[in-house]
Amino acid sequence: MRVELLAVGDELLFGDIVNGNAAWLGRQLADVGALLRMSTVVGDDVEMIATRITEGLGRADAVILTGGLGPTQDDLTREGIARAAGVGLRRDAFLEAMLRRRFRALAREGPAAGSQAPEMNYRQADVPEGAEPLPNEVGTAPGIRMKIMDGVVYAMPGVPHEMYPMFTESVLPDLLRRAGEPAVVVHRVLRTAGVWESVVAQALAGEIDRLAPIGNPTIAFLASNGQTRIRISARAGDRAAAYKIIEPVEEAARVALGIALYGVDDDSLEGTVLRLLADRGETLAVAESLTGGLLAGRLTDVPGASAVFRGGVVTYATDAKASLLGVDAELLATSGAVSTQAAEAMAAGVRDLLGATHGLAVTGVAGPTELEGKPVGTLHIGMVGPSGALTRSVQLPGDRPRNRAYAVVQALDALRRTLAVHPCQPG
Template structure:
């Protein structure tokens, strides 16, 4: 089955908003043994949309669209498809009732313009939207295109996901082949190219699986997909000794998830003292539910005064060593650990740019970890712009703690 996804909205062609819907849909299709053969993002241009729909109808068996089902002037996905296929739009009584009920529950009256959302191409079926006002569309065997299925869904992610899970995916299961299973291995502290070289032989040994390597600023993911769970298990067993201590974890989760789980398993706690990362590390940890079981808190000590007033660092230390130094990172880690009574204290300081800070070069980062057996420190020179350096530094600090927890 040739499946195409069309993400609709001019905002998707700018830097303001990313098309996350198609990524999520791709993952759900994989669980059904299906996959996209094409993905496209298109702006709110009637001419461009009509041309794209005409092309999609000639090359795809299943066309999934997200966006363009709302009540405003730039929402015309249904209208465009109806025009291309030469059919009329008629009001769907159930969609109108659903919209009235949606507004009544909120003690509001819908604007008249909202009722355009209840229009449905002749021959299509409405997909009810329990969390919004825009119904979707299931259109099987549209005029002149037998065997084709068109599915139109809202662009709002929570509405699209709910509609997919409750109404679209159950219909597709009957069409799907064998389900695809995924093995996900997360690795940290190793560049993508070095990891690729290290795993080449074992990956080729399991060449019957579909392999992907995904690198970000904080970690590398190895993904293997296949229909046979036993084949994935064999690959997992062979990869474990090759990845060694660089393996963060298997399955869902990332570096911060692994650190919190390790801390909880040991009954230990963490405190942070962040300078150049400005609270980024604390934000990554507290984004995870249940982080308070292991993460006590921390301080964003960006200025020299904050380092002295909040954590009690001696003025002569900062004057002698500078704010960006190994000695300062050690003092930060030890001070925050003592103040919060944590098992572990992490201290980060550095120069994320764009200029120099004292004697510290651009990209210079110092990370210290204070623990039950003393304090260790790590000096790094990280590439990238300001945001890149901050993100890499936060990940490096987490990875330093992760390795200490697993080797201790």
């Protein structure tokens, strides 16, 4: 079934509220195999709501609206649906009686005790002619279901704790019934680090071209903070059959991506690094400059990290690198604190200080201004372990917050790749 989403409210357009409903609904619809092609936000305007409904039904089998069902003058979704259908509004006597009972109860107890509900509250009992109300067990605004043209329109409150159960209990079952025999949709997420999204896409170009005429499975790329996820989605009559469709695509992706691939589904980069170290019986200590503790924080987010992670030292000031980690003062004076030499010396120092198998260090320029003549985004990574010392330099592309976040990913990925290339040393 083809579905479009339409969120209503000036507060969404002006950024007062983030449209989290669309993200939640998108996930729910994807999980049942619905084809979601468009998600739109409109303001509190009857004509605009009606136009977007009509246009949506010209492309999709169903349009799902959120918001604009409250009691105030700017709640115009009911009027918009009626305008799209070419009908008027009617007052539903049963809904009105239900609302009056609820408001009488609120007048006796709760935060509205002793007050009388304004008459405008009963606008929530108005529904377009020919529409059916959807029950709202946790709020006062009923939803709406209405057939228009060859499709169906659903309207739900914008308040998430009211919208979630209405969708799950009323809208989704009706959608699935209209769609006919349901299909199970499953996803496999492959996780990469240290490569651009475009490089990942190019590596899988052959598979994408092969699958395009088939349309099942599909491949999507999602990039964030220096990592790229590859989501492979397949639809079939049951989960086992859907995963069978994914298997050859996943295998082709693994071959194409090689060492850039570090995990699947819920795996994290930090969890992968800790697992690799645990499998080898080795430990880790980190020294941080520009990341200011973010690297240690990511590692300790993983339950059980203490079995591998010895600890970290934040040496933000140049002299702290010498006094705490034993970095040679002459090295700092000649090469600078933002250098591969400093990164390697920091890694060696923290390794010795905390008695770890591996030392990992980061130093660089987060921004917003250059340091030691080095441009913003300069990153040097130092690694010292049983196989010796390695350094890696990267030019990061972002502002201060993004550079710090990217630096953590780059450091973890550099260590992961080193562990994968160098086998565990005996003894």
